[in-house]
Amino acid sequence: MSVPNEQMIRGYEPPVGALRGRRFKLADGIWTALMFTVALISTVMYHDHMGYYSIIVLFITAGLVAYLGWVWPESKWYFAAVGVGSLISIGLYSTYTEDGAAIGRSALAAAQADNFFLNYMFSSVAASMWMVVLYLLATPTYLISTAIRSDFGLKVGTWLTWAGSVFGFIWFFARWRETYLIDISYGYIPVSNLYEVFVMFAVFTALLYLFYEKRYNNRTLGGFVMLIIAASLIFLMWYHFTQDAHRIEPLIPALQSWWMKIHVPTNFIGYGTFAIAAMIGIAYLIKEKMGGDGPNDRLPSLAVMDDIMYKSIALGFAFFTIATILGAMWAAEAWGGYWSWDPKETWALIVWLNYAAWLHMRLTKGWRGSFMAWWSIVGLGITTFAFLGVNIFLDGLHSYGEL
Amino acid sequence: MRQQTKTDTALPAKPKVRKGKLGVGKKILNWLSSMNLAIALLIIISIASVVGTFIEQNQNINNYLIDFGPFWFAVFNTLSLFDVYSATWFVVILLFLLISTASCVYRNAPTYLRDIRNFRLSAQEKSLKAFRHNQQIETNETLEQIKQRAQGILARAGYKSRVKERDGETLIAARKGGMNRIGYFLTHVGLIVILLGGLVDSKMQLKLLEALGKVEIETRNIPVSQVPDSSKLDVDAIPAFRGSVNIPEGNWGDVAFIGLKDGYVVQNLPFKIQVHDFTIEYYDNGIEKSYKSDITVSAYDSDKEVRTVLEVNHPLRFMGYNIFQSSFGDGGTELEFDAWQLLGRAGTSQKVQGAVYEDRRFEFQNQSFVLEFTDFNLLNVKPIEGPDGKREDKDFGPSVIFNLRLPTGEAIEYENYMLPVEFDGASYFLSGVRPTPDAEQQFWYIPADEHGKIDTFMRFLEVLTTRSEIVDIAENLVNQAVSGSEEASRAAADSIADLVQTFAVNGFSAMLDSIEASLIERDIPAEAHDRARESSIRVVQSVLERAYIQVLQEQEVEEFTDFHQRFFEDALDAIPVIPVYGSPVFLQLSDFNHIQSTGLEITRSPGMFWVYLGSIMLTIGIFMQFYVHFRRTWVLIKPNENNEGGQPSYRILVAGSDARKNADFNHEFDKIAAELKPNEQSKPLY
Numbered sequence A: 001m002s003v004p005n006e007q008m009i010r011g012y013e014p015p016v017g018a019l020r021g022r023r024f025k026l027a028d029g030i031w032t033a034l035m036f037t038v039a040l041i042s043t044v045m046y047h048d049h050m051g052y053y054s055i056i057v058l059f060i061t062a063g064l065v066a067y068l069g070w071v072w073p074e075s076k077w078y079f080a081a082v083g084v085g086s087l088i089s090i091g092l093y094s095t096y097t098e099d100g101a102a103i104g105r106s107a108l109a110a111a112q113a114d115n116f117f118l119n120y121m122f123s124s125v126a127a128s129m130w131m132v133v134l135y136l137l138a139t140p141t142y143l144i145s146t147a148i149r150s151d152f153g154l155k156v157g158t159w160l161t162w163a164g165s166v167f168g169f170i171w172f173f174a175r176w177r178e179t180y181l182i183d184i185s186y187g188y189i190p191v192s193n194l195y196e197v198f199v200m201f202a203v204f205t206a207l208l209y210l211f212y213e214k215r216y217n218n219r220t221l222g223g224f225v226m227l228i229i230a231a232s233l234i235f236l237m238w239y240h241f242t243q244d245a246h247r248i249e250p251l252i253p254a255l256q257s258w259w260m261k262i263h264v265p266t267n268f269i270g271y272g273t274f275a276i277a278a279m280i281g282i283a284y285l286i287k288e289k290m291g292g293d294g295p296n297d298r299l300p301s302l303a304v305m306d307d308i309m310y311k312s313i314a315l316g317f318a319f320f321t322i323a324t325i326l327g328a329m330w331a332a333e334a335w336g337g338y339w340s341w342d343p344k345e346t347w348a349l350i351v352w353l354n355y356a357a358w359l360h361m362r363l364t365k366g367w368r369g370s371f372m373a374w375w376s377i378v379g380l381g382i383t384t385f386a387f388l389g390v391n392i393f394l395d396g397l398h399s400y401g402e403l
Numbered sequence B: 001m002r003q004q005t006k007t008d009t010a011l012p013a014k015p016k017v018r019k020g021k022l023g024v025g026k027k028i029l030n031w032l033s034s035m036n037l038a039i040a041l042l043i044i045i046s047i048a049s050v051v052g053t054f055i056e057q058n059q060n061i062n063n064y065l066i067d068f069g070p071f072w073f074a075v076f077n078t079l080s081l082f083d084v085y086s087a088t089w090f091v092v093i094l095l096f097l098l099i100s101t102a103s104c105v106y107r108n109a110p111t112y113l114r115d116i117r118n119f120r121l122s123a124q125e126k127s128l129k130a131f132r133h134n135q136q137i138e139t140n141e142t143l144e145q146i147k148q149r150a151q152g153i154l155a156r157a158g159y160k161s162r163v164k165e166r167d168g169e170t171l172i173a174a175r176k177g178g179m180n181r182i183g184y185f186l187t188h189v190g191l192i193v194i195l196l197g198g199l200v201d202s203k204m205q206l207k208l209l210e211a212l213g214k215v216e217i218e219t220r221n222i223p224v225s226q227v228p229d230s231s232k233l234d235v236d237a238i239p240a241f242r243g244s245v246n247i248p249e250g251n252w253g254d255v256a257f258i259g260l261k262d263g264y265v266v267q268n269l270p271f272k273i274q275v276h277d278f279t280i281e282y283y284d285n286g287i288e289k290s291y292k293s294d295i296t297v298s299a300y301d302s303d304k305e306v307r308t309v310l311e312v313n314h315p316l317r318f319m320g321y322n323i324f325q326s327s328f329g330d331g332g333t334e335l336e337f338d339a340w341q342l343l344g345r346a347g348t349s350q351k352v353q354g355a356v357y358e359d360r361r362f363e364f365q366n367q368s369f370v371l372e373f374t375d376f377n378l379l380n381v382k383p384i385e386g387p388d389g390k391r392e393d394k395d396f397g398p399s400v401i402f403n404l405r406l407p408t409g410e411a412i413e414y415e416n417y418m419l420p421v422e423f424d425g426a427s428y429f430l431s432g433v434r435p436t437p438d439a440e441q442q443f444w445y446i447p448a449d450e451h452g453k454i455d456t457f458m459r460f461l462e463v464l465t466t467r468s469e470i471v472d473i474a475e476n477l478v479n480q481a482v483s484g485s486e487e488a489s490r491a492a493a494d495s496i497a498d499l500v501q502t503f504a505v506n507g508f509s510a511m512l513d514s515i516e517a518s519l520i521e522r523d524i525p526a527e528a529h530d531r532a533r534e535s536s537i538r539v540v541q542s543v544l545e546r547a548y549i550q551v552l553q554e555q556e557v558e559e560f561t562d563f564h565q566r567f568f569e570d571a572l573d574a575i576p577v578i579p580v581y582g583s584p585v586f587l588q589l590s591d592f593n594h595i596q597s598t599g600l601e602i603t604r605s606p607g608m609f610w611v612y613l614g615s616i617m618l619t620i621g622i623f624m625q626f627y628v629h630f631r632r633t634w635v636l637i638k639p640n641e642n643n644e645g646g647q648p649s650y651r652i653l654v655a656g657s658d659a660r661k662n663a664d665f666n667h668e669f670d671k672i673a674a675e676l677k678p679n680e681q682s683k684p685l686y
């Protein structure tokens, strides 16, 4: 059964001050200054190795991180932790190379085995293992704490998720450095094969979830969202250990494009939010089956879940649109046409059309409730096929990430 | 479940609806701009697109016929399922989406434009009270104070407002987020622009020319010079196309081939492309790092000329055309072989010349065979398991791929590697065999000798297949073992030589069969067969050893080492493969002159600008629609009629509406209302 919309709206508790319309405080000013200082120092130190567009991207990134720090104060601690961890990793590696030169695959492996901290924490493989363990711990922590109504447990879940996300990004920077240490000509940003984007999926989804958790001041959806992250991590581990997927290989010519570096992450903001929406859809349906809103609610009210579902699909749709356009621009440079009806492109279009229909139904026809929850779950099915199924079952020009 | 919400935006100033029957035009417009049609179109396009990803598009017609059978082939072909995305019906659906979106914009434009401009100053108390968000507040302030305060609060909340005094009451009408409405136009007009741009770049014009008989599809695989003019397109015949061309190094081209249905048409270009050089760079692990074509492009009707190095992801723009590095292939590499005979007088060789894409006919035992050289690979890097069990990349060296067309017309595909490849300490010449096109490739391992050559193996094969040599060796063996009459030992040697040659020519099991036959022929009792068979095999083995040692002696080898032992065993493994190898000769690549060709993609897409423009509109529009909220708030101030001592002097009615029925607005409205209450005015709005 569903509640008439009027009632759903009445039942809505406004978010308790969380994040909405936050004032720009002194700490935000300091943070912004810090970010731009870091960008400036990096530019002064490394401008010999940077193209003008790297410098632009660096400053845009500094601006984005500053902005996030303002609208989402926790992210400051997060970025600081990632920054420190990554610097430690890079610093440890620098003791094994002269002038940052490449040392080759076997010397890299030897360095990792030789140094206790690299071996157990700051090499990309070690960081990815920490990430996996922390995320896998967070999942049952959230779920059990929701079941037994333990606020403390939920907080622990949040902390585990933050910590896992810190290691996820340390993985990123460590691996980025490692590609150059193996061979300067290999060096690339690790967003280019199925293994790498799986890590990215987990981290992006977790961070987006943490944002909504703060914004809606409710941790009980964590268990649901972490379930899909856990599932993807189990796949990641299988892929890592049985297929040697974490082995660093250089980029083939088609992937040597800066469009890729922005196209892929943009896509994964879309995938992450669509995954969150679907998991909230599941929570919504479960709650509705169990009698809907009541005085002893564990989960947020149906209206709030519905609202988060809409918010995340809207955010995802916007980014997925950009990602598809960036993909078209990349295709125009690499293959000679911005649209070739290649299976991956076509499935991206299907995903996009599906969510466009979802949004129109909600917006112009006012559809809410369990139907939309089911639809967002189906949407994730379509998205998963576009992300994985196409690589497994269909041939095409998208050569990265074959199984 | 679906629910309809009450619309609360349009309450005041509702657009007038003419009573009575709608005209046909109006009905059609309503249908075209209806959300139901739009959703249906989105779903139909999705489903049609799915079909196109599961049936591989634009393959060879025969493959489809084999895959689907004649009936389904005919059905699918009629529905154009082998080329969905340029099928007429698919394009018609896309056009429908275009029209639907356009009528939607057309229908909504007046309302939305009014929304942006209009403050709704005519809102009546009754209708304001019908809003979901409304509150009543009483105050003792003067009218001026209230007006000032209310306008200040609204301004701080981001609203623009207008004041209207009307009989005995004051209305402040405010709105914000007009950008949301502009976002709607950007999104939907952007989509229309993208579809139009895409249509300009599509194959539609070409298909139209073909349907009108202005151009004919060529299906034969022939040189450009032989393609009839009816299959060639003038430079300006169509505004947009995507074609490709392969040009060997040192050669030039001035056309592009556009694939159409089961053939192609030739697009003439207003310039010619000279290819000086094509290079592939590799990473240290053998993976390709870059493809580069050194080319000069020169216009025909001007002296414009550009020399550049084309790379993947770095196309050249020239005279409104785009030229891409898209593929590469062999440009007719010249090849030289030692052709070793495997049958008849096996082990002898002669030189054979050839080139990739060439055919070479030869006669063998009065039958004619054709060698069709299809490809050459300079590098063959393959992952193998290294000594430590870890994956390693290894280069197998140059290889040549060719078909051997048998007198029966069937062809066997071979891939022969030029250099010996090492496995577990020994080296082999590899020849991959694929008896039928979709069979798995199987390898013949021919052991290489100490000098890394095939000669020892071939000489050994020659000895084994040369009757006189084998008989001599067998006779020696017999004479050493038993002293009988010369006649008897001659006969024994003969029958041993028969067995050895059966082994060398027909393989091990053929040899066993012939042993079996002779046992029966000689009436040996069944109990003794095993022993007799074993001793025959041992005799053959000794002859093979002696033959091998003779070969080594010819080469003046002084010491018989483990290497020689292993070579011998490998050779005995390799020889029985000959009868199933399928070719009477083994082609060993001895020399080559590598000539590559570069595959260029050449396009002209005047619609691209519009697609990008539309994309930018779409993106900006989407963000404006999602993150700018179109909201109205009204503050109606009325003097308190029964204003007796101590009663507040004014009543304020505040009402609000949000175009989205999302929950966000509650928060904002509550804050505005709370701030309007005189005793709470010190709290900041945000």
Ligand code: HEM
Residues within 6 Å of the ligand: A314, A353, A356, A359, A360, A363, A364, B032, B033, B034, B035, B038, B042, B097, B100, B101, B104, B105, B108, B180, B184, B187, B188, B191, B622, B625, B626, B659
């Ligand atoms: C694939 C094609 C289309 C795309 C990508 C698209 C995109 C969008 C987006 C992103 C929104 C905003 C949704 C939200 O804020 O939740 C929207 C709203 C809307 N669309 Fe579309 N649209 C498409 C086709 C159509 C068509 C064909 C129609 C006409 C029937 C239509 C009518 C509307 C209307 C009436 C709104 C609501 C505007 C408002 O009140 O703010 N759209 N569209």
